[in-house]
Amino acid sequence: MxxxxxxxxxxxxxxxxxxxxxxxxxxxxxxxxxxxxxxxxxxxxxxxxxxxxxxxxxxxxxxxxxxxxxxxxxxxxxxxxxxxxxxxxxxxxxxxxxxxxxxxxxxxxxxxxxxxxxxxxxxxxxxxxxxxxxxxxxxxxxxxxxxxxxxxxxxxxxxxxxxxxxxxATAADHEPAGPAATDPPVGVVLVTGPGGVGSSTVGFQTFMRLANEGSGVAYLDAHQLGFVGADPRGRQLAPLRARNARAVIGALAAHGARTVIVTADIATVREFGGSVREGLDVATFVLRAAPRTLAARIRRRARGDGPPIAGDHRRGLAGRALDESIAASVDEAARLDEDLPGAHPLCTDDIDPADLAAWIAERTGRAPR
CATH class of the missing domain: 3.40.50.300 (P-loop containing nucleotide triphosphate hydrolases)
Structure with a gap:
């Protein structure tokens, strides 16, 4: 350690x-x-x-x-x-x-x-x-x-x-043992999309919906698992974020989690999908939104709406900085691949996050009855 x-x-x-x-x-x-x-x-x-x-x-x-x-x-x-x-x-x-x-x-x-x-x-x-x-x-x-x-x-x-x-540096180091091996299959629900589209909100509400069922479910924000060095939001850390998400999923599965909801940026989802091991049943949902919707959501984030998130670079933005953040998200959405392998695209315009969460939960087969 x-x-x-x-x-x-x-x-x-x-x-x-x-x-x-x-x-x-x-x-x-x-x-x-x-x-x-x-x-x-x-x-x-x-x-x-x-x-x-x-x-x-x-x-x-x-x-x-x-x-x-x-x-x-x-x-x-x-x-x-x-x-x-x-x-x-x-x-x-x-x-x-x-x-x-x-x-x-x-x-x-x-x-x-x-x-x-x-x-x-x-x-x-x-x-x-x-x-x-x-x-x-x-x-x-x-x-x-x-x-x-x-x-x-x-x-x-x-x-x-x-x-x-x-x-x-002069004290004895300590290397902790890794998480126990995962024997039972684990269902992983990846929720992604361009910055500001609401992936974290929808992913967390999906987790809460499944948690109310009482079955073994967990939630991870992959971005929060890759903060290292001077540029902790950099795209170069996508492999680390994917690796760390897989590692924590293994630890959660060892404690009985059978479904893990993971929100992540597009680059991390690509890294995650490129090295999926046996035992992980992965379903990917890509959230999309029109430029006007992205702009409105990012402005709400800038005002401080929603939970405080470590490393939230949009909170408090104003003026030119806010305009640039919106433009970057709109550009990312325009360059987004039509689909990731096997992904489910979801248009989120004028749709309540709770309704999107219910839709995702139902299609993972674990929605409350």
Whole structure:
């Protein structure tokens, strides 16, 4: 296992934003790092594992790919209550290889941030309560984010992370075992399309629909599994994203997942389809939309509608930058192949994402009765 920086804290402190920006900060200082939000590894229902176990096995599955990509440091944003909980999230990893960074903020600041983002604002008080319950002895470093910008937070973290990498280089390394082999067949539902079309929204709603059935189902956003180095959204990382998605699917299957919904960009889907192994039954759905629809959806993302997503390069865009993002998506849609091998094209114009999710769920054979 590479050296680990674990960013802990409640909702609203900016863990994911700090972790994502820390990649570029460290790259500028000569250290290649990988980043993953632990929330991306625990989205499963009807499986034989706790959320803690899902995160632990998911991280083990990701490490070999991150290593091959040159990462010397693994940054994880996730909840951790105390030392015992952190040890279960990183089983077998020596404590000296882990730097626990507690990001915190004043209660009123937390409330204001959560309400401002207009997503699950009703959970503001739960976030404040959880912040008070975190064991302060867990942290090696505490950063009060109340009056800091995201860039200021990442710069403070980078100084501590660099020192940690140097210390960890002298400590015994630890290579975690990979996920257990997958014996039962696994159904993989790939949902893709041009940027901004709504793949993540439709994919996640498909997962939620199947989860309500109570059967073994999980959700992965492949883009969130390939953040490495100074250009974590680059197309050159598509092979890593595909490899990591397959690895985590294996870990989920070992815990009883029989269907895994995966949202991914077109390049990653092509990589994934080019190296499918036995035991994976893959169905691919390509979402399409007219230019006007893409423009409207990207503008909503820019305004902050929908859940906050680590590395969301559209959130907050305005003016020329927003126009360029829309143009890039429209161009990608125009260059999109008519179909990927065996893919199902879906026009999404004027269609509610919930209806698209229901349609996909029905055609995977696992829709609720």
């Amino acid at each position: 590479p050296a680990v920086v674990w960013l802990l804290g409640t909702s609203g402190v900016g863990k994911s934003t700090a972790g994502y920006r820390l990649l570029a900060e460290l790259a500028d200082r000569g250290v290649v790092a990988a980043f993953v939000d632990a929330d991306q590894l625990r989205l499963a229902a009807g499986v034989r594992a706790s959320e803690t176990r899902l995160v632990a096995t998911g991280l083990r599955a990701l490490v070999p790919g991150y290593r091959e990509a040159g990462a010397r440091l693994l940054i994880v944003a996730g909840l951790a209550d105390d030392r015992e909980h952190l040890a279960r999230l990183l089983p077998g990893v020596p404590r000296e290889r882990v730097l626990a960074c507690h990001l915190h903020a004043d209660a009123e600041v937390l409330r204001a941030r959560i309400r401002q983002r207009a997503w699950l604002a009703e959970q503001a008080e739960l976030a404040v309560d959880y912040a008070a319950a975190i064991d302060p002895s867990l942290a090696d470093l505490r950063v009060d984010t109340s009056g800091l910008t995201p860039d200021e937070v990442s710069r403070r973290l980078a100084t501590a992370a660099l020192a940690h990498v140097e210390r960890a």
